[in-house]
Amino acid sequence: MASFSEGLRVQIKVVKALMIRELVTRFGRENIGFLWIMAEPLLFAGLVGIVWTFLRGPEKHGIDVIAFVATGYIPLTFLRHSFGRSAKIFQSNSALLYHRQVKVLDFIFVRVSIEAVGAMMAYIFAGIVLLFIGRFPIPADVSALVAGWAIYVLFVLAIATVLAPLSEMSEVVEKLVPISVYISIPFSGVFNMASWLPPNLREVLMWSPLVSGMELMRYGLFGDLVTPYYDLPKALGVSLACLFIGLILCRRVRRTLTVS
């Protein structure tokens, strides 16, 4: 037990240190620094929300369009960045493997965590600002919101653990990652609720943990204004299956890596 708590302490320290390093190396110390991590989703969500407001009116199915786009797009940015960043993650960080305490999984975990926390920061920031101008609801059910985020993050983490070793094995995968992100948009539930879709399509979408997570998030936020459709066993099962495959692949790839 002592070894476990010791290991946990070291693990936390490593993750913390890696996160700080990642933040600094990615965004630098200039300007607003790592706050840039919020900038992109906020800008995009704001612009798309405004355009949609002009195109389709301020409300859609009884929900404020700007709030809807913001809640959909910020997690999507998180997903896109996480996938993009997980490509070639081992190669770029391989020097760190010199330290005995640093494992390959830490890289993936740290990058996904940073993106997740950044997305949450953007979420909270956007929510507070929009709340002040009356375009954002007060969360109706915080537990559903947090649960939705948890499912979303878990699945993204699982996919990142698959993508990272795959990109190491093949160049094609690395190039295909951005395309696959765009293909996944219709299955991510970002721009529509499952209840607006026909039932047969909905059944298919339930296999996507992204949809379940997004529905839960939206339900936690808008409450009874929306009708959420989610399937937690399916979502957790798919995520854990992906994670399992990813861990196997990471283990295989780890053997081929050499500390340069």
Added chain:
Amino acid sequence: MREDGHSENGVTSTAARTGAVIGVLDRFPVLVLGLLLVGAFCASSAAPLAGLYVVEGLGQPPWKISMVAVVQVCVTLLVNRGFGRAIDRGFPVKILLITSILCFALGMFILGAIRNYWVYLCLVSILLGIGAGALSVMYSFGRLFAEQTGRAVGTPDGLASRMTEYENLLVEQEFATQLLTVANAALEQARVEAQQQQYYLERVVEPNLPDQAILPKRLKSILAVLFASLCLYLVGWMLVVGVREHAPES
């Protein structure tokens, strides 16, 4: 009417006369009714069959029926006038009544006993005529009686003038009776309904403590607070890290 001794001599007013007549009438209900019975019986039994009797029973030509009828009608008219005068003069009505009854009875007896046309023409028809004349006296009595008690036609407070009013009252009473009946029925029904047991309450399940509290969802709330705080902490931590990175190297 003199002999009942209550009306004064020489009084000719209608009221006095009729009062006396009523006295007489009141004295002889049996006679009056007897005369009515006998007269009505004789007239109704003899008159329709007279023609048949004369033609078939006595073998006479039909025109002789008319002879009998003429004699009887003439006698009736004369007797009627005479009896009227007699009543006005104060002749005892009792005698008139008895005479009528006797004439009827005698006439009918002779008619049944002697089968001869001439006897029928000269004796029976005259007797029956006398009886019939006296019979009409009854109706004069009735009229007098009605006048005396103010029930005759014509007087302002008479029976006829009050008849319509009476009819209206009668109709109103009938309506009122019906309304009363309906109201009584409704009342009775309402009483029965009130006494009936209309709602049945039965305890299907005995009250007990809830088996399982649905709310509050403690674990869910605790976890929600825990993880929401964790998220906020991470966000805050990252902000703090960013701020510390900007701090000048000490």
